[in-house]
Amino acid sequence: MLLDVQDLHIAYRDIEAVHGASFSVEEGELVSIIGANGAGKSSILNSLMGLVPPRSGIIRFRGEDISRIPSHVRARMGIRIVPERxxxxxxxxxxxxxxxxxxxxxxxxxxxxxxxxxxxxxxxLEERGSQDAVTLSGGEQQQLAIARALVSDPKLLLVDEVSMGLMPKLVDQVFEVLQHLNRERGLTILLVEQNALASLEISSRCYVLETGRIQFEGASGVMRDDPRIREAYLGL
Amino acid sequence: MSDYTITIGTFIAIQAIVACGLNVIVGYAGQISLGHAAFFGIGAYSSALLTTAGGLSFWSALPLVLFITGFIGLVLGLPSLRLKEDFLAITTIGINFIVVSVFLYVPFFGGALGIGGIPRVILFGERLRGTPFLFLCLAFLAAVQLASWLFTRSWSGLACFALREDESAASSMGVSPVRFKLAAFILGTAMAGLGGALYAHFMRFISATDFGFPMSVMILSMVVLGGMGTLWGPVLGALVLGMLPEVFRPLTEYRMFLYAALLLLMIRFQPGGLLGESSFARQIFSRLKGGNQE
Known part of the structure; x- marks a missing residue:
């Protein structure tokens, strides 16, 4: 088990955003967590990276509890994030x-x-190598963020809402790259997305997060055909 | 050169050294500091005490001075790990006032009388004064600039830039915020300590009021005016703000008014400083460079 999360609670002062989420990622998997805005998806990813301290729970990375380790040390252990925006x-x-x-x-x-x-x-990125990153378009910045995370050869890539703010064509392109990295390169990816359909398509397993709780989990192919999921999350 | 020019030049060189130190903290690492004069003072006082009461020469005291200021810089840099922006600014102002009060009220530091009788710097058997001392200051300024340049080229420099731009993104790339903020504080305050040591041996008499909050504002203005985070900005800022009072001597009464007008014009037209990004100087420079390539 590469990543194993047990009963994770995350709170911002008095307000609890994530109420006891448990999930896991095997080596070589592409797992997605989908859910609406405010479900706590980004909180989960940020706490895996060490940017948001969990209130309680255990985060095991390659068997070691990392929940109290600072983020720069987690980065050295091989966890990298493609942050939101x-x-x-x-x-x-x-x-x-x-x-x-x-x-x-x-x-x-x-x-x-x-x-x-x-x-x-x-x-x-090669073409724009000497340009300031601020001059890149949104899609190019997203590509740079992915490349910046990949350049270290991470063991686990966390991807936070990569589709947000990108035009549909670019979303497809970025998802294709992630799928390619997973299938051809064996990169383990945990993807957090509002774009449920696209992430179900590329991931092997999926967790559905609703107001801080994991409501469903299973193989992405099965989820895609589940009428409850289709109605509530895919709008089909 | 007249004595007058040499004196002004020496002041400018010393203040440029101190401003370069602040630039490391504010410009490179992005940690606001409104108390930099405290470290200028700590450098001056430690060199003064080591060479008077301590009986050391300027040269044997200097490494100790750099160590002392850098170490105190490390300790007083600790708040920057927990505080950001306005809160850090206020805390650093507080540090400045506390350091000045310690100098002023602890008898060991000479109290309100300050410390006098500080010996001149002796180099190759010569007591340095006038032009040779100016050259000594310029040589140290060159060393400080070289150190700054090497820092911007190093991994540590790049790590500091990343922290300045986005702390949590940097730490999720493996950059330790604690380590590099403190590294910037140590380097920046040690440079201020060097400036302080030169100041003490130039003035040969120092008192706490030389290192108060107005001095901190002055140093920060130099960095902002010249261009935060640029290599030559603080030097240019020190040059401009050091010469202005002399140029406008007939307008002494209106000096503060002129400063305010200058700062407002800067904010309106050159927010990145004289050498900052998208400044007039940069635009002209890149146009010249572009023209040469054609």
């Missing part, structure tokens, strides 16, 4: 943004190889 470093160049992703990893040969691979995946 990309959050690239605006006044740093595209290349510098990618270099930050490599922070703490000193293997020049491997770095070059990773960068070459990423430039192949996202050619625009």
């Amino acid at each position: 990309a959050r690239v470093f605006p006044r740093l160049t595209v290349r510098e943004n990618l270099r930050i992703g490599l922070y703490g990893i000193h293997e020049p040969a491997k770095e070059k190889e990773r960068l070459a691979w990423l430039y192949e995946l996202f050619p625009i």
Whole structure:
């Protein structure tokens, strides 16, 4: 088990956003968590990354409880996040943004190889290498955020609402890249999405989160055909 | 050069060193500090005490001075780990007032009388004064600029920039906020300590009021005017703000008015500072560069 979360509670002062979520991700899986706005999806991802402290619960990464470990240490352990709205470093160049992703990893040969691979995946990033990240379009920033997370060769990639604010064509493209990374590269991905249909299509398993509780879980293919899910979350 | 020019030049060089230190903290690491004069003062007082009561030479005291200021900078930088923006600004103002009060009310630091009889810097058997001392200050300024440049090129510099831009995104990339904020405080305050040491041996008499809150505002204005986070901004800022009072000597009565007008014009037309992004200087420079390539 790569990631195992037990009874996770997350609260902002007095208001509890996540009421005891339990879920897990196996090595090589692409798992999605879907749910409406405000269901607590981003809170869960941020607490996995260590950006939001959980009120209680256990987060096990490769068997080790990481729930009290600071985020920069989790990053070194191989957890990386593609944050909501990309959050690239605006006044740093595209290349510098990618270099930050490599922070703490000193293997020049491997770095070059990773960068070459990423430039192949996202050619625009090579083209815009010396431009400040703030000058990129929303879609390009999202690509940069993905590349910045991937450049370190993570063991677990957390993806937070990657479809938000992107035009439909780009959403498809980004989802295709994620699927490719998972299938061809064996990258373990935990995806959090409002775009339920698209994430059910690429993921193997899915959790449905509703007001801080996991309501359903199962294989994505089965979920897609479940009339309750179709009606409530897919609007079909 | 006349004595007058040399004196003004020395002041400007010293203040540029201190402003470069603040630039590391504010410009590179993005931590606001309105109490930088405290570290300027700590550097001046420690060098003064070590060379008078301590009996050391300027040169053997200097490493200790840098260590002391850097260490106190580390301790007083701790609030930056918990506080942000306005709260950090207010806390750093508080630190400035506390440090000045300690100098003023603890007899060890000479109280209101300050410390006098600080020896001159001796280099190759010469007591440095006038032009040679100005050159010494310029040499230290060059060293500080070199250190700043190396810092911006290093992993630590890049990590600080990332923290300045987005702290939580940086920490989820493996950058430790604690480590790099404190690294910036240590480097920035040690530079202020160096400026303080030079100031003490230039003035040869120091008192607590030299290092008060108005001085902090002055140093911050230099950094903002020149361009926060740029390499040469603080030096240019120190040059402009150091020369203005001299140029406008006939208008002494209106000096504060001119400062205010200058700052407002800056905010309106050059919010990034004289050398900041999208500033006139940068635009002209990039146009010249573009023209050469064609």
